[in-house]
Amino acid sequence: MAYLAKMPARDIVLIVEDHPLVQITAAALIENAGMATVVAADADEALEILTGRDDIHAVFTDVTMPGSMDGIELARLVRTRWPEIALVVTSGDELSEMVRLPSGVRFLRKPYQYASVVEELLADRLAAASPRRAGI
DSSP, X not given: OGGGGGSOTTXXXXXXXXXXXXXXXXXXXXXXXXXXXXXXXXXXXXXXXXXXXXXXXXXXXXXXXXXXXXXXXXXXXXHHHOTXXXXXXXXXXXXXXXXXXXXXXXXXXXXXXXXXXXHHHHHTTGGGOOOOOTTO
């Protein structure tokens, strides 16, 4: 439980996951580490949230989901529009060698464990990141 002391409660992680049970599990893991969560069921909803808020510090997204884009495309778009946001992409499948994640994006295979989720988010120094400023 050493991770609890490392994460301020004000860090907010956007979870992008279409399966409700996985949403709940991911949110519980992240919230137990002292972070707040916001949940989106697909990339389109995630983009609406990111566009409307400037306090998201990280995006934790599944690869496969309904909507206009998958988690890989979402990660690319987030990296381009909001480069200061930490990104963790997750899937129950291995990523193909053909799939290239944007620079600085981490991959975590499901099923994930508490320590793995927190370590991946901490790896991007989420605790030291400042929230986005409006207009960036």
